[in-house]
Amino acid sequence: MPELPEVETTRRGIEPLLRGRQVEAVRVHDRRLRWPVSPRLARELAGHSIVAVERRGKYLLLRSPGGTLILHLGMSGSLRVCDAGAPRGPHDHLELLLAGGRALRLRDPRRFGAAIWTTADPLRHPRLRDLGPEPLDPAAFDPAWLYRRTRGRRTPVKTAIMDARIVVGVGNIYASESLHLAGIRPSTPAGRLSRPRCARLVDAIREVLEAAIAAGGTTLRDFSDAAGRPGYFARSLRVYGRGGEPCPACGGPVRRTLIAQRATYHCPGCQR
DNA sequence: CGAACCTCCTGCGGGC
DNA sequence: TGCCCGCAGGAGGTTC
Numbered sequence: 001m002p003e004l005p006e007v008e009t010t011r012r013g014i015e016p017l018l019r020g021r022q023v024e025a026v027r028v029h030d031r032r033l034r035w036p037v038s039p040r041l042a043r044e045l046a047g048h049s050i051v052a053v054e055r056r057g058k059y060l061l062l063r064s065p066g067g068t069l070i071l072h073l074g075m076s077g078s079l080r081v082c083d084a085g086a087p088r089g090p091h092d093h094l095e096l097l098l099a100g101g102r103a104l105r106l107r108d109p110r111r112f113g114a115a116i117w118t119t120a121d122p123l124r125h126p127r128l129r130d131l132g133p134e135p136l137d138p139a140a141f142d143p144a145w146l147y148r149r150t151r152g153r154r155t156p157v158k159t160a161i162m163d164a165r166i167v168v169g170v171g172n173i174y175a176s177e178s179l180h181l182a183g184i185r186p187s188t189p190a191g192r193l194s195r196p197r198c199a200r201l202v203d204a205i206r207e208v209l210e211a212a213i214a215a216g217g218t219t220l221r222d223f224s225d226a227a228g229r230p231g232y233f234a235r236s237l238r239v240y241g242r243g244g245e246p247c248p249a250c251g252g253p254v255r256r257t258l259i260a261q262r263a264t265y266h267c268p269g270c271q272r
Numbered sequence: 273c274g275a276a277c278c279t280c281c282t283g284c285g286g287g288c
Numbered sequence: 289t290g291c292c293c294g295c296a297g298g299a300g301g302t303t304c
Contacts, residue, residue: 003297034280034300058298075298076282091282110281112298127300155275164299171297220297221284240297261277263295279301287293 002073004135004169005212006223006231007058010079013226014104015053017081018062022049022099030093034074034114037094041117045069045096056123057131057168067119070127074112080105081226132165135205141167143199150190150198157193158186159260161205170205173218173240176265178205180239180249185271186264187257211236239265 002010025046031037048064055061060079062069071079084103088095094106094115106115118125132149133140149166150157158175160166170178179186182204184197193201217223217231220241224230238248243256247267257264 006297032281034298072298074281075296108281109283110296110298112280153274159275162298173297218297223297260275275304277301277303279299282296284295285293286295288291 002058002077002217002223003171003174003212004055004058004209005174005215005233006217007060007073007169008055008213009217009225009231010073011053011055011060014079014081017102017226018050018053018098018104020049020051022047023064023096024099025097027095027097028093029088029095030111033093033108033111034072035116037115038117041069041115044117044119056128057134057164058171059128061122063122067117068122070114070116070118070122070125071106072114072116072127074108074110074114076110076222077106077108077113078222078224079226080107080224080228082228130165132163132167135167135169135202135209138206141202141206143195143202146202147193147195147198150193153190155190156186156259157184157188157190157201158264160190161201167205169209172262172264173220173237174205174208174212176240177208177238180247180266180271181208183271185268186259186266188272239267241265 023045026042028037044066048066050062052063060071081104084097084101091109092105092107096104135141150160161170162175182200212233215233218233219230239254242254245254247254250269252269
């Protein structure tokens with residue numbers, strides 16, 4: 001489910017409620033996430049306060065003096081801050097009980113998400129250390145980088161921009177959206193992109209992600225922010241999920257294809 | 273190294 | 289109404 005805009009929307013929602021707040025206890029209701037939740041988490045986080053809520057790619061980092069909780073929402077995860085006594089759903093697997101009677105809950109029906117506890121530098125954790133640049137940081141993600149990292153690669157450009165070692169945060173929705181905005185066909189071999197087209201694509205990715213964050217993310221089915229509200233970017237989607245509908249730019253029909261087994265949407269008229 | 277493919281898991285909507 | 293199938297926003301792991 002969540003790509004960078006949804007994760008950032010979540011981060012912005014939970015940060016003011018978590019920062020400076022003590023975690024009184026940790027409840028693990030089901031440790032069977034992508035990797036089993038470490039038993040050390042409850043022992044070593046309880047009693048500490050959250051000092052920062054950061055994001056790296058699609059990962060959230062909850063820092064405390066005792067260590068860092070690294071969260072990933074997978075396909076179906078969401079975080080919610082609620083009253084500690086509010087009824088718990090069957091997929092609320094992890095719960096941080098906060099001072100003041102509230103709780104942060106991780107809900108994840110498919111359990112593709114992760115909750116990783118580390119007392120070391122989280123940015124050097126194997127899950128994070130090889131991540132590429134943040135797309136919203138112009139100093140980190142720029143046309144020269146994209147150009148260099150795609151040379152010699154025959155993989156479709158859509159697959160390349162979904163590769164977190166090239167750039168983080170772009171998932172299946174925003175890959176199609178960015179390529180449409182940039183006028184680039186998703187199946188184009190990444191290594192054949194010219195420098196100017198790399199520049200257009202970098203701009204498009206940034207523009208799409210920023211607009212999506214401003215709208216609170218995309219809710220297709222079940223994404224909701226920390227307060228349980230949906231995101232409103234779905235109505236701004238230009239091609240994703242719109243196979244057969246008219247392209248907003250030229251009016252021609254949007255085509256649905258399959259790239260690397262993932263649904264892909266583009267306008268054959270606008271994208272070359 | 274790159275590329276193709278498979279995998280984890282639950283829920284939902286469509287077709288019959 | 290019920291059942292079966294395909295599909296879903298991610299990404300790690302294996303194999304060649």
